[in-house]
Amino acid sequence: MIINSRFFNRSELIGFIALAAILFVILPLTLDVFRLNLVAKYLTYAFVAIGLVLCWGYGGILSLGQGVFFGLGGYCMAMFLKLEASSVENTKIQSTPGIPDFMDWNQITALPLFWQPFHSLTLTILLIILVPGLFALIIGTAMFKRRVGGTYFAIITQAIAAILTILIVGQQGYTGGINGMTDLRTLKGWDIRPDHAKVILYFVEVVLLFACIGIAQFIRLTKLGRILVAMREQEDRVRFSGYSVANFKIFAFCMAAVFAAIGGAMFALNVGFMSPSFVGIVPSIEMVIYTAVGGRMSIFGAVWGAILVNFAKTSLSESFPQLWLFGLGALFIAVVLAFPNGLSGLWADYVQPRIDRLWASRKSKSEWADTSVADGAPAE
Amino acid sequence: MSDETKQGLQSPFRRKLLMGMAALPALTMLPRPSFGAGPATSAVNTTGLAVTDTEVTVGILHSATGTMAISETGSIEAEKLAIEQINAMGGVLGRKIKFIQEDGASDWPTFAEKAKKLLVNDKVASIMGCWTSASRKAVLPVVEQYNGMLYYPTFYEGLEQSKNVIYTGQEATQQILAGLNWIAKEKGAKTFFFIGSDYIWPRTSNKIARKHVENVLKGKVVGEEYYALGSTQFNSVINKIKLTKPDVIFTDVVGGSNVAFYKQLKAAGVDLSKQALLTISVTEDEIDGIGGENIAGAYACMKYFQSLDNPNNKAFVPAFQKMWGEKTVIGDVTQAAYLGPWLWKLTCEKAQSFDVDKIAAASPGVEFKGAPEGYVRIHENHHLWSKTRVGRAKLDGQFELIFETADLVEPDPFPKGYQ
Numbered sequence: 001m002i003i004n005s006r007f008f009n010r011s012e013l014i015g016f017i018a019l020a021a022i023l024f025v026i027l028p029l030t031l032d033v034f035r036l037n038l039v040a041k042y043l044t045y046a047f048v049a050i051g052l053v054l055c056w057g058y059g060g061i062l063s064l065g066q067g068v069f070f071g072l073g074g075y076c077m078a079m080f081l082k083l084e085a086s087s088v089e090n091t092k093i094q095s096t097p098g099i100p101d102f103m104d105w106n107q108i109t110a111l112p113l114f115w116q117p118f119h120s121l122t123l124t125i126l127l128i129i130l131v132p133g134l135f136a137l138i139i140g141t142a143m144f145k146r147r148v149g150g151t152y153f154a155i156i157t158q159a160i161a162a163i164l165t166i167l168i169v170g171q172q173g174y175t176g177g178i179n180g181m182t183d184l185r186t187l188k189g190w191d192i193r194p195d196h197a198k199v200i201l202y203f204v205e206v207v208l209l210f211a212c213i214g215i216a217q218f219i220r221l222t223k224l225g226r227i228l229v230a231m232r233e234q235e236d237r238v239r240f241s242g243y244s245v246a247n248f249k250i251f252a253f254c255m256a257a258v259f260a261a262i263g264g265a266m267f268a269l270n271v272g273f274m275s276p277s278f279v280g281i282v283p284s285i286e287m288v289i290y291t292a293v294g295g296r297m298s299i300f301g302a303v304w305g306a307i308l309v310n311f312a313k314t315s316l317s318e319s320f321p322q323l324w325l326f327g328l329g330a331l332f333i334a335v336v337l338a339f340p341n342g343l344s345g346l347w348a349d350y351v352q353p354r355i356d357r358l359w360a361s362r363k364s365k366s367e368w369a370d371t372s373v374a375d376g377a378p379a380e
Numbered sequence: 381m382s383d384e385t386k387q388g389l390q391s392p393f394r395r396k397l398l399m400g401m402a403a404l405p406a407l408t409m410l411p412r413p414s415f416g417a418g419p420a421t422s423a424v425n426t427t428g429l430a431v432t433d434t435e436v437t438v439g440i441l442h443s444a445t446g447t448m449a450i451s452e453t454g455s456i457e458a459e460k461l462a463i464e465q466i467n468a469m470g471g472v473l474g475r476k477i478k479f480i481q482e483d484g485a486s487d488w489p490t491f492a493e494k495a496k497k498l499l500v501n502d503k504v505a506s507i508m509g510c511w512t513s514a515s516r517k518a519v520l521p522v523v524e525q526y527n528g529m530l531y532y533p534t535f536y537e538g539l540e541q542s543k544n545v546i547y548t549g550q551e552a553t554q555q556i557l558a559g560l561n562w563i564a565k566e567k568g569a570k571t572f573f574f575i576g577s578d579y580i581w582p583r584t585s586n587k588i589a590r591k592h593v594e595n596v597l598k599g600k601v602v603g604e605e606y607y608a609l610g611s612t613q614f615n616s617v618i619n620k621i622k623l624t625k626p627d628v629i630f631t632d633v634v635g636g637s638n639v640a641f642y643k644q645l646k647a648a649g650v651d652l653s654k655q656a657l658l659t660i661s662v663t664e665d666e667i668d669g670i671g672g673e674n675i676a677g678a679y680a681c682m683k684y685f686q687s688l689d690n691p692n693n694k695a696f697v698p699a700f701q702k703m704w705g706e707k708t709v710i711g712d713v714t715q716a717a718y719l720g721p722w723l724w725k726l727t728c729e730k731a732q733s734f735d736v737d738k739i740a741a742a743s744p745g746v747e748f749k750g751a752p753e754g755y756v757r758i759h760e761n762h763h764l765w766s767k768t769r770v771g772r773a774k775l776d777g778q779f780e781l782i783f784e785t786a787d788l789v790e791p792d793p794f795p796k797g798y799q
Contacts, residue, residue: 325445
C-alpha cells in the first residue's frame, strides 16, 4: 500500500525530530508546570488541526464544525470525571446526593439513562471514539452520498455546531448548560489536579499526539492519501475512474472527527473543565484558523499553528488585556494575506531551500536532484 | 438629571464638604500615606505571596472583551477606584496595593486559566473578579486548589459557600424575598408571571420566588418562561402576559436581551405605570442600553441604587464619575465590586496578615462603614449582611428609592424550604 518507501522524507524527518525534541525534552525542562499545562491545552487543538489537514488540506472537505467533535469527545470524558467527582460523599449537601451538582439545581432526582455508561472508564474511552465517529459517519453519509460538498457542506457543519450548542445550553439539567461541567477532580481515584499529575498528563498527551501524527502520515502515504488529493483536485475524474468518492470523503471526515474527539477528551483531563463554548461556531472557525496559519497541507505545520496561535492568544491577553483581540486579528490577516500556505509554506519557500543548499554542498549532485523535488512539494 | 441635582448636590462646595465628611472616619485610621511603615514582611506573609516591604499585589480578573465586557467594565472601574483610594490613604498594612489585570474574555475556561496564572505565577494576595455564575464556577476549583482569595461582586443564585470566596453581592433569597413581600403587600399582588434567561441564576431565583409566592404569600404563579441568553424575540411571552393578566411580571432576563424585552413590551401596549413589573436583573447599567423611556415605572429589587441618599454614596458617586467620566452610571454590581478591595483591606488589618488562611478565618464580622450602600458586615458564611431595596425606574435612567428593609437581611445561601 505504501507508495513511498520511506515513511518520512528528509525535511519531514527534520520536522519530526524538531517537534519531538521540543515537546518531549525542551519544553518540560524549561517551562514551569503552569506553562506546561498551558502547552498541553494548546496541544489539544493540535489534534483537531491534524484532522483538518487530512480532511481539508488533503481531502478538500472544509468542515466548520470540528468543535462539535471536539466537544463530544470532551463531554464524554467530562461526564466520566464528573460522575466520579459527584460521589455521595462529596455531594452530601444536595437534596439528592450522588448525582452531579447541576442536576440537583435543576430538580432532577435520578441519574438519566444516557449517563449510566459513564460509570465505566473502558466504556467511556470507547465512547470518546465511537460517539463522534458515528456522528461523523451519519453526517458524512447523509451529505456525501447526495454529493453535497464545498460551501454547502461547510455551512451545514456550521449549523450543526450551532444546534449542538443550543441543545447543550438548553438541556442544562442533563448537560450543565452554559456553565459546562466544572470541578472535575479524579480519574479512577487518581487526582488530576496537582502538579505532578499535570506533567504526567502532558506526556500522555504528547504520546497520543505523535500516534495521531503517525496515523495521519500513514494515511497520507498510502494509496488512500493519493486518492484524497486526486479527489480534491478533480473529483469527477476520480469518480469516472471507478472510485466511490463519497466513501473516501466519509472516511476522511470520520478520521478528522475522531482526532478532534481525542483532543477534546485530553482537554477535559488537562483543563479539568468542559463547556459549550468549545462546541459552537466561533471555536470551530478558530480551529480552522489554527490549521490555516500553520499550513493546511502540512501535518507538522498544523501542530505548530495550534501551538503558536494559542500561545499568542495567551501572551497578548496577558500583556494587553483591553486590546489583545485586535492584535490577534491583525496577526491572522497578516498571515493569511502574506503567506497563504501558512507557516509551513513560509518554511518551504524560504528556510528549506537554504538547508537544502547547505546539504547539497556536502552531498553529491545526483542525490540533491533526487530529494529536491519531494521537498519542493511537501504537501503531497 | 435636573431632578437629581436639586435633591442632593446643590453646589460644588456642598459636594466637597460631603466628600470630606465621608473621608473623616478613614483619616483617623491611617494618618499619613507613606509606604513601608507596616509590620515586617516575614510576619504578615508566611505563604510566599507577592508581598514586599512596600507593596502587595492583587489580581483583577474580569472580561474586558467579549459579550460580558459591557457589564464587567463597571466592576473593573470600581475596583481600580477602591484600590486608588486605599493607596491614597496609606495602603494595606503599610503597603501600596499593586494590581495585575487579566482578561477573562467572556470565556469561562479563560477565566480559570487566568485565575491560575494570577495565583501560581503572580502569587497575588487576593483576586477581585468574575461576574457570571459560569465564570465563578470555572474559577472556584482553581481558587480552592491553590488556596487563593476571591472577592466576587455579582448578585447570584446561592447554593455555594467556600472558604476561599467572599461574596460581596446578594445571594438569591436576600435579593428576592423582601421585594416579593413588599410588592405583595403594597400592590396586593396574588398572581405572578416569571420570565427569565435560561441559565442557572434565573432558574434558581425563580425556583426560590415560586416557593415563596406559593407557600408564604399564598399566591399563584400563572406562567414561567425561559429564553436563551441573547434572545431578542419576546412577542409570544408578551401575548401570554396579556392573556393571563398577572398582578406582577417578575423578570430575571439578563444582558442585551433586556433591550428587546422592554421595547417589545412597550410596543405591545403594556404600560408599566399600571402593570407592576419587578425585575432583579436590571441595574442603571442595563437601563443605559434599554433607554429610560422604555422601562420607566418598573420596579427593581436589589441592594444599591446610584441615587441612594447617604453620605457614603454622596462621596462615592462623584469620585467614581471624576475618575471614569461624568456620564458613567453605577449599578448594583459595580458598587458590590467597590466593596471587594475595601473588605479585603479591612480583613488584612484585622488579621494583621496577608495569609489566605488567616484572611478567611478573620473575615466573619468584618464591617465596612464606608460602603456606598450604607453599611455591610461579613457573615460566617462569607456572604454579606446587607439591606434589600426596591427602586422605581425613572425616565432619566435612575431609580427612585421606594422601599428598603428596616434591618440588614441575613444571607442564607442554602435556604431551607426553598430548595
